[in-house]
Amino acid sequence: xxxxxxxxxxxxxxxVPQRLLAVATRLFAERGYDRTSVQEIVEAAGVTKxxxxxxxxxxxxxxxxxxxxxxxxxxxxxxxxxxSDAPVEDRLRAAAADVVVTTIENLDDAMIFFxxxxxxxxEKFKQVRAERRRYHERFRALVEEGQRSGVFSxxxxxxxxxxxxxxSVHHLSTWYRADGPLTPQQVADHLADLLLRAxxx
Amino acid sequence: xxxxxxxxxxxxxxxVPQRLLAVATRLFAERGYDRTSVQEIVEAAGVTKxxxxxxxxxxxxxxxxxxxxxxxxxxxxxxxxxxSDAPVEDRLRAAAADVVVTTIENLDDAMIFFxxxxxxxxEKFKQVRAERRRYHERFRALVEEGQRSGVFSxxxxxxxxxxxxxxSVHHLSTWYRADGPLTPQQVADHLADLLLRAxxx
Amino acid sequence: xxxxxxxxxxxxxxxVPQRLLAVATRLFAERGYDRTSVQEIVEAAGVTKxxxxxxxxxxxxxxxxxxxxxxxxxxxxxxxxxxSDAPVEDRLRAAAADVVVTTIENLDDAMIFFxxxxxxxxEKFKQVRAERRRYHERFRALVEEGQRSGVFSxxxxxxxxxxxxxxSVHHLSTWYRADGPLTPQQVADHLADLLLRAxxx
Amino acid sequence: xxxxxxxxxxxxxxxVPQRLLAVATRLFAERGYDRTSVQEIVEAAGVTKxxxxxxxxxxxxxxxxxxxxxxxxxxxxxxxxxxSDAPVEDRLRAAAADVVVTTIENLDDAMIFFxxxxxxxxEKFKQVRAERRRYHERFRALVEEGQRSGVFSxxxxxxxxxxxxxxSVHHLSTWYRADGPLTPQQVADHLADLLLRAxxx
DNA sequence: GATGAATGAGGCTTCATTCAT
DNA sequence: AATGAATGAAGCCTCATTCAT
Numbered sequence: 001x002x003x004x005x006x007x008x009x010x011x012x013x014x015x016v017p018q019r020l021l022a023v024a025t026r027l028f029a030e031r032g033y034d035r036t037s038v039q040e041i042v043e044a045a046g047v048t049k050x051x052x053x054x055x056x057x058x059x060x061x062x063x064x065x066x067x068x069x070x071x072x073x074x075x076x077x078x079x080x081x082x083x084s085d086a087p088v089e090d091r092l093r094a095a096a097a098d099v100v101v102t103t104i105e106n107l108d109d110a111m112i113f114f115x116x117x118x119x120x121x122x123e124k125f126k127q128v129r130a131e132r133r134r135y136h137e138r139f140r141a142l143v144e145e146g147q148r149s150g151v152f153s154x155x156x157x158x159x160x161x162x163x164x165x166x167x168s169v170h171h172l173s174t175w176y177r178a179d180g181p182l183t184p185q186q187v188a189d190h191l192a193d194l195l196l197r198a199x200x201x
Numbered sequence: 202x203x204x205x206x207x208x209x210x211x212x213x214x215x216x217v218p219q220r221l222l223a224v225a226t227r228l229f230a231e232r233g234y235d236r237t238s239v240q241e242i243v244e245a246a247g248v249t250k251x252x253x254x255x256x257x258x259x260x261x262x263x264x265x266x267x268x269x270x271x272x273x274x275x276x277x278x279x280x281x282x283x284x285s286d287a288p289v290e291d292r293l294r295a296a297a298a299d300v301v302v303t304t305i306e307n308l309d310d311a312m313i314f315f316x317x318x319x320x321x322x323x324e325k326f327k328q329v330r331a332e333r334r335r336y337h338e339r340f341r342a343l344v345e346e347g348q349r350s351g352v353f354s355x356x357x358x359x360x361x362x363x364x365x366x367x368x369s370v371h372h373l374s375t376w377y378r379a380d381g382p383l384t385p386q387q388v389a390d391h392l393a394d395l396l397l398r399a400x401x402x
Numbered sequence: 403x404x405x406x407x408x409x410x411x412x413x414x415x416x417x418v419p420q421r422l423l424a425v426a427t428r429l430f431a432e433r434g435y436d437r438t439s440v441q442e443i444v445e446a447a448g449v450t451k452x453x454x455x456x457x458x459x460x461x462x463x464x465x466x467x468x469x470x471x472x473x474x475x476x477x478x479x480x481x482x483x484x485x486s487d488a489p490v491e492d493r494l495r496a497a498a499a500d501v502v503v504t505t506i507e508n509l510d511d512a513m514i515f516f517x518x519x520x521x522x523x524x525e526k527f528k529q530v531r532a533e534r535r536r537y538h539e540r541f542r543a544l545v546e547e548g549q550r551s552g553v554f555s556x557x558x559x560x561x562x563x564x565x566x567x568x569x570s571v572h573h574l575s576t577w578y579r580a581d582g583p584l585t586p587q588q589v590a591d592h593l594a595d596l597l598l599r600a601x602x603x
Numbered sequence: 604x605x606x607x608x609x610x611x612x613x614x615x616x617x618x619v620p621q622r623l624l625a626v627a628t629r630l631f632a633e634r635g636y637d638r639t640s641v642q643e644i645v646e647a648a649g650v651t652k653x654x655x656x657x658x659x660x661x662x663x664x665x666x667x668x669x670x671x672x673x674x675x676x677x678x679x680x681x682x683x684x685x686x687s688d689a690p691v692e693d694r695l696r697a698a699a700a701d702v703v704v705t706t707i708e709n710l711d712d713a714m715i716f717f718x719x720x721x722x723x724x725x726e727k728f729k730q731v732r733a734e735r736r737r738y739h740e741r742f743r744a745l746v747e748e749g750q751r752s753g754v755f756s757x758x759x760x761x762x763x764x765x766x767x768x769x770x771s772v773h774h775l776s777t778w779y780r781a782d783g784p785l786t787p788q789q790v791a792d793h794l795a796d797l798l799l800r801a802x803x804x
Numbered sequence: 805g806a807t808g809a810a811t812g813a814g815g816c817t818t819c820a821t822t823c824a825t
Numbered sequence: 826a827a828t829g830a831a832t833g834a835a836g837c838c839t840c841a842t843t844c845a846t
Binding site: 031032034035114115118119153155156157160161163164166167168169170171172174175182187190191193194195197198199200 | 235320367368370372388392394401
Binding site for chain 6: 418449450451452453455456
């Protein structure tokens, strides 16, 4: 009752589960999954451990949620871009740039993604791998389509092309700084451009 | 008694410090730094805790050694390649391919590198960052040299080009499998080729 | 929606308190009192925690109810048997056999009885001890009656005779299996026979 | 250094593992396995948790040790008694009385035995069951030998006879008090006598 | 050079119970 | 009559490091 005097954090007074997830995401990105204690999470979220375990089965569950949220988001956006009826080079460029912008906008998620995947339980790890695979294949299909129709070079296997681009996307969390000289969109344009130029026949 | 009948691991009967480092590298790559206990390391190396702490000041020291070894190796190789008097596009191609081959040959080190950097003590972290920066700059110098001389496009800032390529290098530990269809050299040639093609004016 | 399609458990759609008690009895016997959580009980009974605490003051209350029910049942049966006007050896044999059959028919209760008594609150523990004592005394009175009238040997103190028999009754939950070679009645006859034979002058 | 001023407990200054086991046995018997916390054990033993886990893999291990110790002891004694060349009725009487005396002398172990077996891990539970079975069979062999040679009645299956007797042994921990009217040996003689009388042809 | 027992802090998780609705 | 979110205490266990030998 009365008014709480200090708002601990997270979207002011957001529902508890969301608050926990937001806080956990930030802390996992800042110091790594293993270095983040459940105690720290609940303190930062202003709830008790009991509350956390009321909503999440384990610390691992929390991590899995971060992955699930990110994968859902990326898959949706890729599906939308790939389904347009623009020429394949435009669709690939759009997809390549979009994933860069989205990744920069959720850099914490990205950092967690590439650092902490092996900290998931084996079972959840497999699940995430499978979803990631679907995403990769959708993207690869675009490259292959362009290769078949002759607008992209066939010098490099499509799989390798996809891994080439996604390496640079993953790497963003290592070097991109919001206060750097380039906006997310500029970075995205440059990286998409590099990809498309590499694919010129 | 007498001669040990079973060699625990590591280069057969290598000196204790090397054996510890080899074992630690493998375990850190397999399960992550935080998930690897000192007890597991000494057991796998066939020594006791006292021995480990005799040679290394802390668990963190062990991790730092992995980084130092890798950075030394890569810097040496890049310096050698870059110092040749071949045309700049040949030097860049050689450097880009060489780092790929070296990374694949030491995939455990690479995996540790991108996953566990934030688990170093702040002090050692800074040291590694600084060395990494030197490496990056040496590589960037090659790109800039080519851009100035007109053999590479200037459409993309050299920094971004370097990060683009190194993203794909880091990513190798995520997808490369020794039993896959491509040899390390083939992967290296493809990735260097993609970089050079992207840089065509 | 509409009518529930699956009945969670317990006598089909029995009143909530009975359902809870039945479920708790089974779970306490299966995994022990301390290893059974209130959450598991309410889930198995298809109700919520609030409902449980509406009918029972605490988890301990639930355990106490199991004891009370069992003690009531056994006391009633013993009173009935002992009050008959058959010869004392017939009455003792009937009582000895009856408690065996009843125990086998409620093996869960018996298992809980001997394993979990010390998990009752001190207060309820005393209550149960007192009722148990009354039962023991009633049974002992039969032995003493036979000893006084000369049909039973006086070689062994009556108290010890009672404990001898009840040891074997308690032990039933450890070894008796419904799918074994002997029916409850056969086991009961054998054990009563052993008691009576031991008491032959 | 200096002299420790307070000796926490257990045989004064006994080796740590023994001290832990002695303390754990007492506490498990007093309040049950689940109600005894590791914290309480180490405090009573005057060591830290780390020390406990240096010697025992888990709390469950501690419990298992209690069982192993008791089973070893009982099996040894039964083997010794059964191997004598006295007449079978003397050997059975000796065995029956001996297990009673031994049980009373280690009443804590006995209490734990019958109350906490189901709290062992499934794996260790099986192990204990198997050893217990061997003991039971050795004892049963004595009964069968007497039945074959005609000194014991064959009215009751030997298995049931053994369970009858061991029920009363288990039950000892429920009612026997050191300050009661009967010495351990007297109780033992009475119980062995009851068994032998029940077996008279 | 090397041992390994012991520490002490901290980690994740469980749970009976309460209370506003 | 019943809900279910939230509490707060306690539980078991792990681990990097130290130190007397």
